[in-house]
Amino acid sequence: MSSSTATIPTGRSAGTRVEAVVDLAAVGANLRVLLDLMRASNPAGELMAVVKADAYGHGAVPVARAALAAGVTRLGVATPGEAVALRAAGITAPVLAWLWPPDEPIGEALARDVELGVSGRPQLDAVLAQAGGRVPAVHVKVDTGLGRSGVGPLDVPAVLDAVAAAERAGRIRVTGLMSHLASADVPGDPSVAEQVERFRAVIAAAAARGIDPPVRHLANTAGLVDHPDSRFDLARVGIGGYGLNPVATPVPLRPAMTLRATVALTKRVPAGQGVSYGLTYRTATETTLALIPLGYADGIPRAASNRGEILVAGRRRRIAGRVAMDQVVVDCGDDRVTAGDPAIVFGPGDDGEPTARDWAGYCDTIDYEIVTRIGPRVPRRHVGGTPS
The missing domain is CATH 2.40.37.10 (Lyase, Ornithine Decarboxylase; Chain A, domain 1)
Incomplete structure (x- = not known):
């Protein structure tokens, strides 16, 4: 085998010590494969490309653009700062940020129409306090079993009451309900079905209070591939978009x-x-x-x-x-x-x-x-x- 490769990206600039070559065509192709999988069970289903941590090291802005060109409709990041950076680069698609402490300044993110995840009453209060006359879009995040961020099971009724009251008052728009799977990549793990049922119960509890967001999302890449019941309206695709398959089920993905x-x-x-x-x-x-x-x-x-x-x-x-x-x-x-x-x-x-x-x-x-x-x-x- 020659040390010069044909299929590995070539064209190294003279004097390059090291570089990470990112194949945006592979990113787009991976996302189209996953979007087809989503729509096999829900023709109106959407994908959110998760581009947090600089798109898992691949470059957030170029990857975001490649994702949108591939048919992805929404982008997800961890922090409001990551979302603001996408807006500063001229990206206008819906962007959701879900990891932020309630004392973090979020005024700039709200001014740039970033959607924020709300994992409890303190975050809801922070959104209302920093809205600045705007009507922010929020996704209510509930903990259905992962034990990390999200409204805890004992607090769900009170938080949903407060969210519904704020929406009725015209102070927020609830654009999503979300949760996150703990063990979708573990074959046969019963927690997946348990989390799906808990999420359904939260959706019903929200609907009883008049909360009817356009998207409900639970599935990550592993959930999308192996657990069709977890797909709902939207799947948040992270690692799969970069061509790395977290489960054993074969999917034609290419590392980018x-x-x-x-x-x-x-x-x-x-x-x-x-x-x-x-x-x-x-x-x-x-x-x-x-x-x-x-x-x-x-x-x-x-x-x-x-x-x-x-x-x-x-x-x-x-x-x-x-x-x-x-x-x-x-x-x-x-x-x-x-x-x-x-x-x-x-x-x-x-x-x-x-x-x-x-x-x-x-x-x-x-x-x-x-x-x-x-x-x-x-x-x-x-x-x-x-x-x-």
Whole structure:
């Protein structure tokens, strides 16, 4: 196999130390696949593309635009600040932010027509206090079993009463009811059905108070794929849009991010040469070491020391020694490797390179963390779409 790849995004600029190449065409195709799945059970069903945490490390603004072009109708983020950044980039589609403490200033988000998640009476009061003469749009978030944010089961009646009163007074518009699944990616977990039933009960309780929002949403990617009863009007698609499938059910998704670097240095060393801090790796024979200039400051987990693999000169090479802040080393044996050669940390796997899921296995984590932790020092290069 050649070290030059055909299907991994190419066209590296001269002198590029490291870059994350994001295939926006793959993002769009993934979302169209998931939208078709949604509409198989609900022809009017919608998708919300979740672009929090800089679109799971892929670049929030370019991904948001690719998602909207693919037929997604709504965007979701965690924080009001993330939503404001999308508005500042000129994105006008509905944007929901659901994670914020009640003492956070939200006036700018409300002024920019950001929809806010309300997880309790303090947040409702904060929305009313900072509305500034506007009629904010809110999604009431209820905790149906995850035990994180959301109105707790004992507080649901009182909060729904307060929300209904505020809506009748013309002070808010309830545009959504939402909750979040705890174990949709766990095969056969009974909590999914339990949460669906609790969510239905909340919908009924809201309707009894005159609360009838246009969208009700519970399903994440795993729920959308494996639990049709959780789909309701809208599915919030996060990891699936980036081509990473959280469940075993096959879905034709393509990983959108390829993390690549350039070999910075090679050297021939004798047997017994120690490598990196602590000298936890020593060469078995005379060999060629290749220095790859990225490390834990770029998002490579230190847990990958002596475990993670990188595609160099057509073969996967295991990291030799500890991951350092800015660099790792791989042992290339007698293979011809020179400074300037490409090094593919992970990608879609087309040419034998590791995938984000492989890296999750090296580090005993999930592929969500692998892509999301790629740091701001790593430039993103968007291909297959219009990132501006």
